[in-house]
Amino acid sequence: MDFQYHVEGGDFTNAGSTSSEVKRMLKKMGVRPDIVKRTVVALYEAEVNIVAHAYRGDIFVNLEPDKVCITLKDEGPGIPNVEWAMQKGNSTASPKVREMGFGAGMGLPNIQNNSDEMHIDTEVGVGTTISFVNHFA
Amino acid sequence: MTLKEVADLLQATVITGEDFLDREVECVFASDLMSDVLTIKDHDGLLLLTGLCNLQSMRTCEMADIQMVLVVRGKVVTEDMIEIAEDNDIVVLSTPYSMYKTSGILYNAELPSIY
Structure with a gap:
């Protein structure tokens, strides 16, 4: 099944709100709670990154049936240096983002920690694509 | 210690989740940084203390499976926050005390820190 959100x-x-929706779906499918949590934490971090x-x-x-991709x-602006951005503590977040409780440079590493596979494809001035996969068993 | 006992210690009011006050609090984490909250792994019976009172603090609890939140300094919990909490059976308490005082009281009551 494929779903798309903007x-x-x-x-x-x-x-x-997308993470919330996906969480509901995974729970309904009967996916193990710890895997649901890993998946939606990674997704939420990535969703907040777009915002x-x-x-x-x-x-x-x-x-x-056995995984979610x-x-x-x-x-967006893209990530000039992915290696730098993947290091805990590095961030270019605005004060507004920090006010929301984010922007501490922990998002990308946390997506990696909460996924089985993660891939970042980015071009400065064009945008970023992040994909990750979690297996259900 | 139950949430009800926590609420009594802190003169806290129950914003939502009246029916779940018998939940056991086993450990506590205090943070305004949601990025940090999202890194917590296993945490049965975790109570989150936070001064960050916005939609994202509720969303974070939803994603991280945190079912007990205590907002410090009596900050206003908005209707849309309550809606997220109710959809996810999250109990939200509010205390007039500061983060420092709240932490001190709970620590004194021998509630362990998660880390």
């Missing part, structure tokens, strides 16, 4: 940059009111850093983005969720594709 996310607007700067829209903190709705940040997390915090990009102009807009789309989230593609591919649900299979999630791709978040945004139009």
Whole structure:
């Protein structure tokens, strides 16, 4: 099953609504609670990243019987140095983002920690695509 | 210690989740940084103390499976926050005390820190 959601940059009111929806679906499917948690924590971090850093983005969720594959594709500034961004504590977040309780440079490493596989594809001035996979067993 | 006992110690009011006050609190984490809250792994019976009172603090609890939240300094919990809490059976308490005082009282009551 495939699902697609849209996310607007700067829209903190709705940040997390996709993650919430996906959580409901995974629970309904009977996925193990610890795997549901890992998946939605990774997704929520990535969703907040779009709201915090990009102009807009789309989230593609591919649900299979044994795994979930999630791709978040945004139009935004891109990440000039992925290696730097992957290090805990490094962030370019605005004061507004920090006010919301984020922007401490922990998001990307936490997506990695909460997924079985993660991939970042980014181009400066164009946007970033993050994809990750979690297996159900 | 139950949530009801925690509420009594802190003169806290129950914002939502009246029916779940018999939940056992086993450990506590205090943070305004949701990125940090999202890194917590196993945590049965975790109570989150936070001064961050916005939609994202509720969303974070939803994603991280945290079912007990205590807002410090009597900050206003908005209707849309309550809605997220209710949808996820999250209990939200509010205390007039500061984060420091709240932490001190709970520590004195021998509630352990998660880390």
